[in-house]
Amino acid sequence: MDDKAKTLYIVIGCDTDPDRQGFIDIIPGNKLSWRGMTEGIPDTKLAVMDIKDSGGKSPVFTWLMRADDQINIIYGAYNWVLENYKGLIEDLEKTGDEIGWHPHFYKHNDKHGIWYQELKDVSWQCRMLESAHKSFGEIFPGKPRSVRTGWLYHNNETMKKLDELGLKIDFSAVPGLRTNPVKKIKFHYNIYDWFSTGKECYHPSEADYRRAAREGERELSILEVPNFTSHSWFWGMVSGFYMAGKMKDPVQIIQAIRKPTFWVSLSAGRKWFSPIIKSLAKELRRPTESDIFFITYFHPDELIENRSKIYNRDNLKRNLKSIINLSDRLEIPHRYIRAEDIPLLISE
Ligand SMILES: [Zn+2]
Known part of the structure; x- marks a missing residue:
């Protein structure tokens, strides 16, 4: 079988959030800080320019911009950013x-003065998506076409709403991962469910956003494109224990045993990113002619000086180079693409 016909398509998505408190030293008063975006992004574009794909093209990115209720409340307009x-x-x-x-x-609790993830009020979620989307289009007509939701969250109604709004691609899925709302915690963060999702792209079923439609079910037009994850047992367990601590939920460990899954930012240190590279190597070596879509992510505040010992711009550059070098070694052509290019490249 000639496995050289396949191409590695690299999609670099950035969740363009404001700088995270505790991650960056200086956060000004009651406004959000956007230094990662204003300083980190232009610097990084220059830093990676020379890491070209086999078509001689510099990396392209999919910048996912914030337009939601939090931005509207803080700045007075959904489309402020x-x-x-x-x-x-x-x-x-x-x-x-x-x-x-x-x-x-994000919803604001005025009494406690905190932001939390609204999980129950689905009609609020859908109204918010509708208003923010309309406002987005007032600045950039015809856009957005691609979306990754905050904390990867979806339910059947939010997926249907994005489909109805004309979004072409959702790449929130992280196959094998799920976090659960813990009862004793009142205000939730970081809740999502992609435990049952597979690694292939699919048009979600109206009855279950996590999978393709089955016979008799309606299929949405939007394409779900899963992020690339590693299923290394060791790193899946590392992730399970870490998430159990973060989410105060021991069920995370049981889930990791059932489906060891590891996912990490493109800006993570070599040690942390190596399981992703290993899994990609395995995927590229598979004797199949199907193209491979490598979907990855990072946050802008990881690109500027920060308190973490794991994430920085040099790591991003090195990891990107490792992907290109690996693909070259295996003689598989590689191309940087935007998320919105995916549907054109997928043969149905
Ligand atoms: Zn986010």
């Missing part, structure tokens, strides 16, 4: 990048 940083965004688009959407389901 798009309007305020329009120049920067247009410059990125000129280099071939895509501008997509990263809506968080």
Whole structure:
């Protein structure tokens, strides 16, 4: 079998969130800080320019911009980020990048003065998506076409709403991972469920966003494109124990035993990113002619000086180089693409 016919397509998505408190040293008063975006993104574009794909093209990115209720409450407009940083965004688009959407389901609790993830009020979630989407299109008509939701969250109604709004690609899925709302915790964060999802792209069933439609079920037009994960047993367990601590939920360990899954940012240190590279090598060596879509992610505050010992711009550059070198070694052509290019490349 001639396995050289296949191509590795690399999609680099960035959840363009504000700088995270505790991650970056200086966070000004009651506003959000966007240094990762304004400083980190242009610097990184320059830093990776020389890491070309086999078509001689520099990396392209899919920048997923925040437009949601939190932005609306803090700045008075859903599309504030798009309007305020329009120049920067247009410059990125000129280099071939895509501008997509990263809506968080943040709701504010005035009594406790905190932001939390709204999980129960589905009609609020859908109304919020509708308003934010409309507002996005006022600054960038016809956009967004691609989306990854905040904390990867979905339910059947939010997926249906994105489909109805005309979004072409959702790449929130992280196959094998799930976090559960713990009863004793009142305000939730970081809740999502992709435990049963497989690694192939699919058009979600109206009856269950986590899988393709079965006979008799309606299929949505939007394409779900899963992120690339490693199923290394060791790293899956590392992730399970870490998540058990973070989410205060021992069930995370049981889930990791059932489905060891590891997912990490493109800006993570060599040790942390190596399981992803190993799994990609395995995938590239499979004797099949199907193309491979390698979907990865990072956050802008990982690109500037930060308190973490794991995430930085140099790591991102090195990891990207490792992907290209691996693909070259295996003589598999590689191409950087935007998320919105995926449907055109998938033969149905
Ligand atoms: Zn986010």
